Amino acid sequence: MTPTRVITAQVSDTGLVNERRAHIAQAAARVFRRKGFHNATIRDIAVEAGLSQGSLYNYVRTKDDILYLVHQDMTAAYARDVERALEDVTEPRARLHAAIAAFIHSMRERRADIALIYQETHALGEESRRAVLAQTQAFIQRFAQLIEEARAAGMALPGAGPLAADIVTFLPVMLSLRAWRLRDIMPGDAAEAELVGFLMRGLGIQDGV
Amino acid sequence: MTPTRVITAQVSDTGLVNERRAHIAQAAARVFRRKGFHNATIRDIAVEAGLSQGSLYNYVRTKDDILYLVHQDMTAAYARDVERALEDVTEPRARLHAAIAAFIHSMRERRADIALIYQETHALGEESRRAVLAQTQAFIQRFAQLIEEARAAGMALPGAGPLAADIVTFLPVMLSLRAWRLRDIMPGDAAEAELVGFLMRGLGIQDGV
Amino acid sequence: MTPTRVITAQVSDTGLVNERRAHIAQAAARVFRRKGFHNATIRDIAVEAGLSQGSLYNYVRTKDDILYLVHQDMTAAYARDVERALEDVTEPRARLHAAIAAFIHSMRERRADIALIYQETHALGEESRRAVLAQTQAFIQRFAQLIEEARAAGMALPGAGPLAADIVTFLPVMLSLRAWRLRDIMPGDAAEAELVGFLMRGLGIQDGV
């Protein structure tokens, strides 16, 4: 949510800076998906973004900055997917269910980006990594909150222990990190459904009650 | 199980080759854990292994070979952990339970190695990656088999769908990839216990029956 | 004539690229003459050219590219020598004579470069070699053409068989590849004269008729 880390720029026009950075992050994401972070060069990214190398460095200080921008965007993206799914749902039990389903769906749709995150987070510099993990942490706690609210609304969640939010936000990542297997086993929506069911049972929810 | 990929060596003494390769893989793993694959240099690895750069290349042909050796060893390691846990257990339902618990424990104990695998598999060359994934696939199918046997022995597994083995072999990875969070939440064995419970419920197993 | 092979550059300014490449080729030629292609390092060449290694690679993609540039330049150089000698000569019989004499002279003057070509053409990559040989072939055919024109103009060339152009363009190479001997036998211009005479007689030309 709140980007912890500040990237300093050569350019002073803040609006321009933000606009360009978003543009750079998107271009970089495309390149990273294609070649991975380590095989992507600054040149590649500049070309994809339609900028000169020199210009790029007016908005970003290091390659690490770019990776950070990409992480931030991607993390924000799936968080946004979940929030969007919650927009029209008010009943707490339904909200928890909707969030889980939305997250699962998001993981499958964004599997390429998610894989990138899980592969390259460790390549971030200390500071960047901390900022990204904080962002992820906030997302996990969002789920903890949803669980709490469902419970407060009377939902029986006998299976929801201290790790519940972590489990719920981790297992669906399988749709990305195990995509190489799932491809051959079953259609994606069936996989999503099975995961939803598994998580529900794991939390101890019987028939959505 | 059956290593698909063969690494050719300059040295002919097979015993020596195997011994040295194991040594190199261990040294490399230490370096990779410290700096990641891309930031680790062959020099680093040679020094850590107590070899000259030239000697290293008598046992390995490329840096990719080293990463492959590391992957293979680590994948074999947790598979071995599971097999060991099964050695004295014969009853199919107990075997499934034992395997799950052992795998979960292994993931926590080997969390550094597991993180390495999940971060760097994509850095493997095509052929190496295929070989490693085949090895992983075999491991997943081992669990599919255990589930099948438990079911054949009369165990009710209403939650075990086509993805059961994948889920069981993926969720515990959380103990590695989310180690940065768990550290602050609860002691490791409690986390293990919670995961075991979650998986059991997810599979639809009631109190171990 | 028409350079078959295209070298891609990192730098886009075409004028600069051409200028620098010419400069690099000359520097490289000096280094190659001194140490041979295989013993010359990119570092050597960069230093000789007054460039950094990195800069060098902005104009050239591989060491092979450099060798190709050198070959191309040198081949063009002696071809140009011959063309220049033909500029003011119109009578076909005189043109053939002028071309031969000019080529012989060029071989002696450029003996160091020619030796380089004959020693290192085989070190060129497949594509480069083909391009250079095509260039050489065009030069040989130029002589075939001159011979044809002389014959059409009524010159008796009883000795000019299918290999005539090859012979005429090969024998003078002796002034380069046997320079180690000629040095001790006779002055260069006398050697040139003897070769001219030999070729003339070989072609069956009597007293320049």
Added chain:
Amino acid sequence: MTPTRVITAQVSDTGLVNERRAHIAQAAARVFRRKGFHNATIRDIAVEAGLSQGSLYNYVRTKDDILYLVHQDMTAAYARDVERALEDVTEPRARLHAAIAAFIHSMRERRADIALIYQETHALGEESRRAVLAQTQAFIQRFAQLIEEARAAGMALPGAGPLAADIVTFLPVMLSLRAWRLRDIMPGDAAEAELVGFLMRGLGIQDGV
């Protein structure tokens, strides 16, 4: 003829040394023809010779030594071809003709070896190169001698100047260094015939008189 350069060996049994060296030179020649001198490794040569690397170094001190042995053998080979052609010919004018024809034939048959010599002589160390050039020089002088004897026997050689022996021993090299062209122009024996004719006319010999 007289090998100027002495190679010191680790092994004292002279007979064994000579035998092994001949063996090594032949194996090396095969490897060199296949990959060129610079791309051939000592390992390649040892394998081809059926020796261990260590053993090889008992008979030879450096890679340069090997190249020297190969040069010496190859140079001796075509010289021997010429001598053999002279064995049954006594008449001086016929001897000159036979020598030229034999040399031309040898150049075509041994074109791969000859190309190797012309490409790699410059890779020889100072001392080795001098020894090889001395050997070549002796061969050239053999031709000078044959020319002299033919002249003494009454042969008119108006075209034979100071370079005659050099020309006669150089032009036929064309069959090797221009093999890439001749392949497409005419059959090898026709090429040989044309060269014989050309040299004869060049020397001023009319119809073998």
Added chain:
DNA sequence: GATGAATGAGCCTTCATTCAT
């Protein structure tokens, strides 16, 4: 602010030669 050429540190890999067994 934009551009893109320049830079230099560093990496993977090869290989002739040595030497302990």
Added chain:
DNA sequence: CATGAATGAAGGCTCATTCAT
């Protein structure tokens, strides 16, 4: 004498970053 593992010095090439224009 034979073996073959060990070595270390290079070498070609890449690329993030800088900086003059």
